[in-house]
Amino acid sequence: MDFATLAAQLNAGTILPEGIVIVTILLVIVGDLIVGRTVSARWTPYVAIAGLLCAVFALYQRWDSTSPISFFGEFNADNMSVVFRGIIALSAAVTILMSIRYVEQSGTALAEFLTILLTAVLGGMFLSGSDELVSVYVSLETLSISSYLLTGYTKRDPRSNEAALKYLLIGASSSAIFLYGASLLYGLSGGETRLSAISTSIGAAGLEGSIGLVIALVFAIAGIAFKIAAVPFHQWTPDVYEGSPTPVVAFLSVGSKAAGFALAIRLLVTAFPLVTEQWHFVMTALAVLSMVLGNVVALAQTSMKRLLAYSSIGQAGFIMIGLVIGTDAGYSSMIFYLMIYLFMNLGAFTCIILFTLRTGTDQISEYSGLYQKDPLLTLALSVCLLSLGGIPPLAGFFGKLYLFWAGWQAGAYPLVLLGLVTSVISIYYYIRVVKMMVVKEPQEMSDSVKNYPAIRWDLPGMRPLQVGLIMTLIATTVAGILSNPLFTLANDAVVRTPMLQASDKPAVQVSKVEQSPLNL
Numbered sequence: 001m002d003f004a005t006l007a008a009q010l011n012a013g014t015i016l017p018e019g020i021v022i023v024t025i026l027l028v029i030v031g032d033l034i035v036g037r038t039v040s041a042r043w044t045p046y047v048a049i050a051g052l053l054c055a056v057f058a059l060y061q062r063w064d065s066t067s068p069i070s071f072f073g074e075f076n077a078d079n080m081s082v083v084f085r086g087i088i089a090l091s092a093a094v095t096i097l098m099s100i101r102y103v104e105q106s107g108t109a110l111a112e113f114l115t116i117l118l119t120a121v122l123g124g125m126f127l128s129g130s131d132e133l134v135s136v137y138v139s140l141e142t143l144s145i146s147s148y149l150l151t152g153y154t155k156r157d158p159r160s161n162e163a164a165l166k167y168l169l170i171g172a173s174s175s176a177i178f179l180y181g182a183s184l185l186y187g188l189s190g191g192e193t194r195l196s197a198i199s200t201s202i203g204a205a206g207l208e209g210s211i212g213l214v215i216a217l218v219f220a221i222a223g224i225a226f227k228i229a230a231v232p233f234h235q236w237t238p239d240v241y242e243g244s245p246t247p248v249v250a251f252l253s254v255g256s257k258a259a260g261f262a263l264a265i266r267l268l269v270t271a272f273p274l275v276t277e278q279w280h281f282v283m284t285a286l287a288v289l290s291m292v293l294g295n296v297v298a299l300a301q302t303s304m305k306r307l308l309a310y311s312s313i314g315q316a317g318f319i320m321i322g323l324v325i326g327t328d329a330g331y332s333s334m335i336f337y338l339m340i341y342l343f344m345n346l347g348a349f350t351c352i353i354l355f356t357l358r359t360g361t362d363q364i365s366e367y368s369g370l371y372q373k374d375p376l377l378t379l380a381l382s383v384c385l386l387s388l389g390g391i392p393p394l395a396g397f398f399g400k401l402y403l404f405w406a407g408w409q410a411g412a413y414p415l416v417l418l419g420l421v422t423s424v425i426s427i428y429y430y431i432r433v434v435k436m437m438v439v440k441e442p443q444e445m446s447d448s449v450k451n452y453p454a455i456r457w458d459l460p461g462m463r464p465l466q467v468g469l470i471m472t473l474i475a476t477t478v479a480g481i482l483s484n485p486l487f488t489l490a491n492d493a494v495v496r497t498p499m500l501q502a503s504d505k506p507a508v509q510v511s512k513v514e515q516s517p518l519n520l
Helices: 003-010 012-035 044-061 079-103 110-129 135-150 159-189 195-204 211-228 236-243 246-271 273-298 305-325 330-359 375-389 395-409 413-438 462-481 485-494 499-500
Strands: none
Touching: 012 044, 012 079, 012 110, 044 079, 044 110, 044 485, 079 110, 079 246, 079 330, 079 462, 110 246, 110 305, 110 330, 135 159, 135 195, 135 211, 135 375, 135 485, 159 195, 159 211, 159 236, 159 330, 159 499, 195 246, 195 273, 211 273, 211 395, 236 246, 236 305, 246 273, 246 305, 246 330, 246 499, 273 305, 273 413, 305 330, 305 395, 305 413, 330 462, 375 413, 375 462, 375 499, 395 413, 395 462, 395 485, 462 485
16 A cells, blocks of 8 residues: 555544644643743633634534545544534633633642643544544543543542542443443444444344344443433432532533534444334433433522533433434434533533632522622523523524424424423523522522622633633524524534435434424
């Protein structure tokens, strides 16, 4: 094989965005070693953000690539992977904005935090495009191990240590289960590791009805369900959300979840087309359990972080509706919802960080009367929570509208009706927090709000937090009114991804943006 043929087979240009992230990691590490911890804290966060934005721009350049396959079939840079990689990179950029003040106030090093976070981003981006079992597992472990380290990063906090230990133990178990499922796939396919070749080999061997394939499917779904925090693989979520540093929780709730859904689509559609009915049934059960348990248990929470933990479980259930129905409209609505979930969920966590920095607590009761002391924070948190609940005309309403419409068109009536009921339940606990902040009389103000410090944005690390707060507030508001361009992007990502077009779909489907509910 000559050099030109080798270069064509490698096609290394497809991972230029990941290469930019790697260079950014090296700049942060080397820069911190050269200038020292105190000086590097002033510029390394902005280098990291700039690197992530450059990676997003490089992803834009890779849109509609004519040769997406690279590294001998291990990586697929199709349009679907481009969108998911962009979501992960943007979620990390917003997370860094909210992390600077928080990490410095905790007394830990900022450069190391950024390095681990960027490594998690790298794992998530590779996972979104991995098309081969070995690369899937290596990418998954890169994301997972980085997440464990981030969870226990504030090592002086016993709650953070406890959360990291629980996350590590449960995560290691789910990783082992997923690996066993992958090894079964490898054996059943006669030694194939490429996802597309696995299903072909299993079908040629006549093993489509074997118990081994069903076991491999169950184990693979178990590993995916852990990553997206779907019931009953959600046990780690409340404790990790409550004990971990809040910026870490923000990234796990969006970036890690997006990578999990990217893996779910690619693995289930490509490697398990012979048992499509079975994985649809299992994912339907997980969606039902997640929507019901996540939204019902959230009603009883007294901590904002635990409330958002159970909220994220319920949100995962909503997103899984698009995966279950398996139509173009279903996949498009999934991607669209993850785009807007990026802004409204990170906006909510930005507000929680700001309130915690000023009061030292995240108890819901302590938000009582906040409007009278901090109108901007009250407005931003109210908009983000109402958007998560699906109140029009905010972004979350249109996200759920597209999801439920796609499900209705595909005939998944019970799933859509359950989604509507659980959405109404979620609105109750979101509005409860808004009411706590806005409606309370002056004499009902909580002690934390009574002692609320003077609002100062000129403190170190507060300007980035302010920028993140305003940016997510505007995006959550505007993305609802101007949702059609985002949905067009999500729709194009699905329609122009050969993997999704080659899969068998139900007869009823909505594949054009002109058939969205807003245009009927």
